[in-house]
Amino acid sequence: MLKNRTYKVITFGCQMNKSDSERVCGMLDALGAAPFDKEMANVAPVSGSTPATGLTLPPTPDIIIFMTCCVRQAADSRLFGQVAALKDSPALIAVGGCLGQRDGAKLRERLPHIDVVFGTHNITRLPQLLNKALTSGRAQVEVLSDAEADAAYARAALVPVAAEPPKAVRVVAPSEAVGAAAPGTDITPGTDTVLGGDTASEIATVLDGDIASGIATDSDIATASVGALTPAPSIASAPPFSVPARREHPWHAWLPIMSGCNNFCSYCIVPYVRGRERSLPIEQLEAQVAALLADGVVEISLLGQNVNSYGRDLYGQPRFAQLLERLSNLGVPRLRFFTSHPKDLSASIISSFAREAAVMPALHLPVQSGSDRVLRAMNRNYSARHYLRVIESTRQAAESAGKPPVAFSTDVIVGFPGEQESDFEQTLRLVEQVGFAQVFTFIYSPRAGTPAAQLINDIPRQVVQERFQRLVALVQQSAHRFNQYFVGSSLPVLFTGASKRDTSILAGKSPANQTVHVPLPPKHTPHDFAGRIVPVRITEAKTWYLSGQLV
Numbered sequence: 001m002l003k004n005r006t007y008k009v010i011t012f013g014c015q016m017n018k019s020d021s022e023r024v025c026g027m028l029d030a031l032g033a034a035p036f037d038k039e040m041a042n043v044a045p046v047s048g049s050t051p052a053t054g055l056t057l058p059p060t061p062d063i064i065i066f067m068t069c070c071v072r073q074a075a076d077s078r079l080f081g082q083v084a085a086l087k088d089s090p091a092l093i094a095v096g097g098c099l100g101q102r103d104g105a106k107l108r109e110r111l112p113h114i115d116v117v118f119g120t121h122n123i124t125r126l127p128q129l130l131n132k133a134l135t136s137g138r139a140q141v142e143v144l145s146d147a148e149a150d151a152a153y154a155r156a157a158l159v160p161v162a163a164e165p166p167k168a169v170r171v172v173a174p175s176e177a178v179g180a181a182a183p184g185t186d187i188t189p190g191t192d193t194v195l196g197g198d199t200a201s202e203i204a205t206v207l208d209g210d211i212a213s214g215i216a217t218d219s220d221i222a223t224a225s226v227g228a229l230t231p232a233p234s235i236a237s238a239p240p241f242s243v244p245a246r247r248e249h250p251w252h253a254w255l256p257i258m259s260g261c262n263n264f265c266s267y268c269i270v271p272y273v274r275g276r277e278r279s280l281p282i283e284q285l286e287a288q289v290a291a292l293l294a295d296g297v298v299e300i301s302l303l304g305q306n307v308n309s310y311g312r313d314l315y316g317q318p319r320f321a322q323l324l325e326r327l328s329n330l331g332v333p334r335l336r337f338f339t340s341h342p343k344d345l346s347a348s349i350i351s352s353f354a355r356e357a358a359v360m361p362a363l364h365l366p367v368q369s370g371s372d373r374v375l376r377a378m379n380r381n382y383s384a385r386h387y388l389r390v391i392e393s394t395r396q397a398a399e400s401a402g403k404p405p406v407a408f409s410t411d412v413i414v415g416f417p418g419e420q421e422s423d424f425e426q427t428l429r430l431v432e433q434v435g436f437a438q439v440f441t442f443i444y445s446p447r448a449g450t451p452a453a454q455l456i457n458d459i460p461r462q463v464v465q466e467r468f469q470r471l472v473a474l475v476q477q478s479a480h481r482f483n484q485y486f487v488g489s490s491l492p493v494l495f496t497g498a499s500k501r502d503t504s505i506l507a508g509k510s511p512a513n514q515t516v517h518v519p520l521p522p523k524h525t526p527h528d529f530a531g532r533i534v535p536v537r538i539t540e541a542k543t544w545y546l547s548g549q550l551v
C-alpha cells in the first residue's frame with residue numbers, strides 16, 4: 001500500500017526526534033515510498049497531471065508525518081497549529097513522537113482529521129499503522145506504555161533478557177520530590193535518594209567531597225543513580241534502533257545508543273514520554289559503527305537523553321567511557337555525544353577527552369541554573385560548584401593531551417518558579433566563569449504532568465524577559481571571546497557544503513563544532529568539498545562563526 005506513495009516528515013524538537021525521523025524515512029523508503037519533492041510538485045499544474053519529469057505527482061504529499069516534541073509549549077502549540085491547518089488536506093496525517101506518546105487518542109478529540117497516532121516506543125509499527133489506515137479508512141491509534149515497551153523489546157529479542165533482576169530500590173516519584181512547594185522554598189526529594197539533595201551543602205558533600213577528586217567515578221554513579229531511581233528495565237534494547245535510516249548527510253550519522261531517562265528533573269516531560277533508560281548493547285553499536293564507516297561516514301554523534309549513564313541498565317558494564325574507547329578503536333575520525341548530565345560525567349568519561357583522539361573537543365553540558373537553590377527545585381542533583389569542577393577537569397584533560405580548548409555549551413532556563421534576582425545573578429556568574437562557546441537559553445514554560453507545573457510561578461513576565469535579554473547579551477560576549485582564541489590557528493574543518501546564505505562560500509565544522517566559512521576556490525563546486533576534512537587557516541572570528549582560507 002505504501003509503494004509509490006509520497007511522504008513528508010516534519011520534525012520538531014531535539015536530535016533524538018531528528019534521529020527517529022531518519023528512521024521513519026528509512027522504513028518508508030525501504031517499502032517503496034518516496035520523499036515528497038516540493039519543487040517537483042510545484043511544477044505539476046494540477047493534481048494527477050504528468051510533469052516534465054514523467055512522474056505523476058500530487059500537489060501535496062500522500063502522507064504527512066509529524067514527529068512531535070512536548071518539551072516546550074512553543075513546539076506543542078506550533079504542532080497543533082500546523083495539523084489544524086491541514087483539516088481539508090487529502091493527505092493521510094500521522095502524528096508521532098512525544099506528543100503522540102503523551103496524548104494518544106486525545107489528539108484525535110482535538111484534531112479528528114488525524115489518521116494515525118503513534119508513540120515514542122513503536123515507530124517501527126508506523127508502516128503497518130499507515131497501511132491499516134489506508135486500507136480500512138479508519139484512524140489508527142497505537143501508543144505503548146513503558147511496561148508494554150519493555151515487553152515489546154523482549155519479543156524483539158535483540159538481546160537476551162538479563163539473568164538477574166536489577167537491585168530493587170524505592171522509586172522517588174517526582175510528585176514526592178517537589179510536592180506542592182511554594183515558590184522559592186527549598187524542595188526535598190524522597191529520603192531514599194543518594195544524591196537527592198536534602199540541602200545544598202549535602203549535595204556539595206556528596207558530589208564534591210565523598211567522591212574521590214570531586215568527580216564521580218563510574219561505580220559511584222552506578223551506585224548513586226541506581227539508588228535514586230526506578231529499577232532499570234531488564235531488556236536493554238530498542239527495536240527502533242535496528243531499522244534503516246535515511247541520513248541527511250552521507251558523512252554524518254546520528255547514532256542513538258540509548259533511549260529514555262531516569263532523572264525526573266522536575267520541569268521535564270521526557271521521562272514520561274520516552275520511558276526509562278534502555279541502552280543498546282555495545283556489540284550492536286560496534287556493528288552499526290563499522291557499517292557506517294564502510295558507508296563513508298566521517299562523524300558520528302552518539303545520542304541519548306543522558307549518554308553518560310549508558311550501560312547502567314546493562315548492570316554497569318560496559319560504561320560510556322568504554323563505549324567511547326571501543327568505538328574510537330574502530331577508526332571513527334570524529335565522535336561527538338549528546339546529551340550529558342553534570343552529575344554523571346564521570347572521571348573516566350572526562351579522561352576520554354585526553355585519551356581518545358576521536359572524541360572532539362566539544363561538550364554540551366546543560367547546567368540550567370547557577371543557583372543551588374534553583375537546581376534543587378529542578379531536581380538536578382548537583383551543585384554549581386560541582387558543575388564548575390567538572391568543567392575545569394574536562395578543560396585540563398583536553399589541555400594535557402595537547403588538544404585545542406574544549407568548546408563548552410549548555411542550556412539555561414530563565415524564570416523557573418521561585419527564581420529570584422540573586423539566583424539569576426549566580427547563573428550569570430557561572431556563565432561568565434565557564435566562558436561558554438554557546439548557550440541555549442530558554443524561558444521556563446510549565447509542562448502539564450511535571451511536578452514543577454504545580455509550582456506557583458509569579459515572576460512577572462517583564463522581569464523574566466529582562467533577565468533573558470541580559471543572559472543573551474552575556475552569552476554573545478562569551479561566544480565571541482571563545483572564538484577569538486582560534487584566529488591565526490589552523491583547524492581541520494569538515495565541510496558540509498555551501499553556506500546557506502551565499503553559495504560562493506563553503507561552510508564546515510571545526511573540531512569544537514564552530515561553523516567555519518571559507519571562500520569557494522575557483523573552478524570548484526561545494527560538492528567537491530562536502531564530507532571532506534581539510535585544514536583551514538582562521539583569519540577572523542565572529543560571535544557565531546569563524547572565517548578562514550584553505551591551507
Ligand code: SF4
Nearest residue numbers: 261263264265268270
Ligand atoms: S536529564 Fe532531566 S532534563 Fe534531561 S531528559 Fe532527563 S529528566 Fe529531562
